Amino acid sequence: MTMELDKADETGTAVARTPPKRKLNKEWATAFGFIALAVALLVLAPAVLSDFRLSLLGRFVCYAIVAVGIGLAWGRGGMLTLGQGVFFGLGAYAMAMHLKLADAGADGVPDFMKLYGSGQVPGWWEPFRSPVFTVIAIVAVPALVAFGLGAAVFRRRVRGAYFAILSQALAAAFAILLIGQQASIGGTNGLNGFRSFFGFNLYDPVNKRMLFYIAASVLLVMVLVVWQLYRSRYGELLVAVRDQEERVRFLGYDPANVKIVAYVVAAAMAGIAGALFVPIVGIISPASVGVVPSIAFLIGVAIGGRSTLFGPVVGAIAVAWAQTSLSEAFPSFWTYFQGAMFVLVVAFLPKGFASVGAFRKRKEAKA
Amino acid sequence: MNGDYLELTDVGVSFDGFVAVDGVSMTVLQGDLRFLIGPNGAGKTTLVDAITGLVPATGSATFGATELLGKKVHKIARLGIGRTFQTASVFEELSVLQNLDIAAGAGRGPLTMLRRRTSVPEEVEQVLEVIGLEDLRDRQAGVLAHGQKQWLEIGMLIVQNARVLLLDEPVAGMSAHEREETGLLLRRIGAERTVVVVEHDMDFMRSFATSVTVLHAGKVLSEGTVAQVQADPRVQEVYLGRAAEGVA
Numbered sequence: 001m002t003m004e005l006d007k008a009d010e011t012g013t014a015v016a017r018t019p020p021k022r023k024l025n026k027e028w029a030t031a032f033g034f035i036a037l038a039v040a041l042l043v044l045a046p047a048v049l050s051d052f053r054l055s056l057l058g059r060f061v062c063y064a065i066v067a068v069g070i071g072l073a074w075g076r077g078g079m080l081t082l083g084q085g086v087f088f089g090l091g092a093y094a095m096a097m098h099l100k101l102a103d104a105g106a107d108g109v110p111d112f113m114k115l116y117g118s119g120q121v122p123g124w125w126e127p128f129r130s131p132v133f134t135v136i137a138i139v140a141v142p143a144l145v146a147f148g149l150g151a152a153v154f155r156r157r158v159r160g161a162y163f164a165i166l167s168q169a170l171a172a173a174f175a176i177l178l179i180g181q182q183a184s185i186g187g188t189n190g191l192n193g194f195r196s197f198f199g200f201n202l203y204d205p206v207n208k209r210m211l212f213y214i215a216a217s218v219l220l221v222m223v224l225v226v227w228q229l230y231r232s233r234y235g236e237l238l239v240a241v242r243d244q245e246e247r248v249r250f251l252g253y254d255p256a257n258v259k260i261v262a263y264v265v266a267a268a269m270a271g272i273a274g275a276l277f278v279p280i281v282g283i284i285s286p287a288s289v290g291v292v293p294s295i296a297f298l299i300g301v302a303i304g305g306r307s308t309l310f311g312p313v314v315g316a317i318a319v320a321w322a323q324t325s326l327s328e329a330f331p332s333f334w335t336y337f338q339g340a341m342f343v344l345v346v347a348f349l350p351k352g353f354a355s356v357g358a359f360r361k362r363k364e365a366k367a
Numbered sequence: 368m369n370g371d372y373l374e375l376t377d378v379g380v381s382f383d384g385f386v387a388v389d390g391v392s393m394t395v396l397q398g399d400l401r402f403l404i405g406p407n408g409a410g411k412t413t414l415v416d417a418i419t420g421l422v423p424a425t426g427s428a429t430f431g432a433t434e435l436l437g438k439k440v441h442k443i444a445r446l447g448i449g450r451t452f453q454t455a456s457v458f459e460e461l462s463v464l465q466n467l468d469i470a471a472g473a474g475r476g477p478l479t480m481l482r483r484r485t486s487v488p489e490e491v492e493q494v495l496e497v498i499g500l501e502d503l504r505d506r507q508a509g510v511l512a513h514g515q516k517q518w519l520e521i522g523m524l525i526v527q528n529a530r531v532l533l534l535d536e537p538v539a540g541m542s543a544h545e546r547e548e549t550g551l552l553l554r555r556i557g558a559e560r561t562v563v564v565v566e567h568d569m570d571f572m573r574s575f576a577t578s579v580t581v582l583h584a585g586k587v588l589s590e591g592t593v594a595q596v597q598a599d600p601r602v603q604e605v606y607l608g609r610a611a612e613g614v615a
């Protein structure tokens with residue numbers, strides 16, 4: 001692209017004045033990429049993968065939904081969100097509570113509560129009997145928490161490493177809080193053993209495949225949402241805030257508001273991903289929402305290319321896939337591999353593998 | 368358009384007891400091209416910081432009838448006070464057009480923000496011509512020449528609808544030709560705005576200033592036309608003399 005622009009200047013102003021051609025090319029490339037992703041997920045994967053593998057991919061798709069949000073908040077917004085596990089967990093637990101209540105039947109008590117608790121459903125669980133309330137909560141609770149947090153943090157101009165550490169501390173605190181609540185929320189074991197999903201039997205392979213289609217479709221919708229945000233004026237402003245927050249202030253904007261929007265959208269996406277994760281994987285526990293998974297979410301995004309549209313999706317799925325296959329073969333080796341990969345990418349490809357092509361082009365243009 | 372002017376009354380800024388700006392009063396009228404000069408460390412940048420809300424200050428700074436001191440940075444910007452920085456600070460990854468479009472958009476509603484930019488706003492189109500970057504509109508701002516970046520910043524102030532332009536060393540690092548262009552640009556846009564230029568370059572000042580304020584150790588040392596200020600012995604002593612020796 002840079003090459004074309006340079007050529008345009010040599011031939012005078014005419015071409016430089018008509019950039020739409022360049023933009024159209026880019027739009028087409030993105031549209032093509034989107035279609036390829038849709039075909040791969042909705043047609044190819046179900047055709048070639050066993051039920052077991054497809055369900056596994058469904059889990060990775062949930063991670064990818066989180067990754068799309070991180071791409072927005074971190075890649076475009078510069079907020080190093082090391083605590084997305086919190087929002088993932090809020091969505092997941094909301095869904096899991098509803099499934100437990102639904103399995104227990106009208107006015108029933110979830111099995112683990114009879115075991116560890118008083119045998120009574122706590123008052124704050126009750127609203128989750130309603131499917132409508134649950135679906136709203138899955139989006140609204142993470143969004144509201146992110147809004148409150150963002151308003152407090154970004155207005156005080158906490159950013160960079162401080163924000164990263166703060167968000168990670170939050171993930172740690174959230175996991176500890178959950179572990180302590182054995183009676184009301186399953187403690188370390190978390191919530192598991194779901195039998196049905198909004199009336200559909202979860203042991204039925206057809207329904208499990210359906211869950212994959214739902215997750216894949218949600219991922220595609222999220223990619224579209226983020227695509228529109230990137231193309232919009234808001235997307236341009238977000239990049240401006242990322243690169244020169246103070247400068248934006250002097251143009252009459254409050255950068256905190258700009259960042260809060262991206263942070264809230266990313267949190268809502270993580271919440272939705274968590275909610276889909278629950279029926280697909282069959283369990284949610286503090287181990288899936290704490291510091292370690294929060295960092296794992298980030299690694300896929302870093303490796304795939306945080307500021308690109310598809311990088312986070314591809315990176316998240318690829319890293320999760322590699323983790324599953326490699327850790328089956330060499331269980332203790334994976335952590336080191338993941339760490340090494342992360343360091344290499346951050347050191348040599350700060351914009352992820354997606355930047356390899358762009359980097360080459362830039363070099364050519366400069367030469 | 369209207370006769371609003373910038374008025375500073377006894378403005379003071381101190382950092383942990385160190386007084387960087389010490390009771391500065393001045394009035395800058397619309398159409399005036401005011402140069403603010405003074406040796407390094409005189410407090411010029413700090414004074415601009417105070418007016419734009421970056422550092423807390425005492426005293427009063429008004430534009431029109433509105434007090435600026437004590438307001439938040441983005442609120443002051445919305446009142447029509449715009450500034451540039453000593454180091455050019457444009458959004459390097461965005462195009463010239465995107466830079467200007469963002470500068471023009473602080474008043475946009477959420478729905479406009481969430482849509483794409485489908486056409487170039489009228490005021491952006493005009494400014495592209497004024498700052499001479501029409502043909503570079505789709506160029507990434509980061510690859511512009513130094514002078515072009517400064518012009519882009521000035522353009523951003525114009526589309527931002529700034530009534531007061533506070534420019535911190537806009538021609539530093541520019542070639543003689545670029546300085547000339549910048550001076551003419553300032554003259555063109557200055558007629559209906561209030562412009563304050565912080566500058567070191569004496570030749571540039573002589574060519575374009577309509578009035579000058581000399582700052583020294585946080586205080587106003589002298590004020591008047593270029594000729595008056597140059598004739599002031601105190602100014603010669605603390606500033607022009609040293610400038611001739613190349614200290615400033």
Ligand SMILES: Nc1ncnc2c1ncn2[C@@H]1O[C@H](COP(=O)(O)OP(=O)(O)O)[C@@H](O)[C@H]1O
Binds near residue numbers: 405406408409412413
């Ligand atoms: N944030 C700050 N903290 C402490 N001292 C400062 C700060 N900013 C500026 N100063 C001091 O205030 C004085 C005026 O600085 P400045 O306004 O940058 O001068 P000028 O722009 O005229 O060269 C200098 O002595 C400088 O060291």
Ligand SMILES: [Mg+2]
Binds near residue numbers: 411412413453
């Ligand atoms: Mg200065």
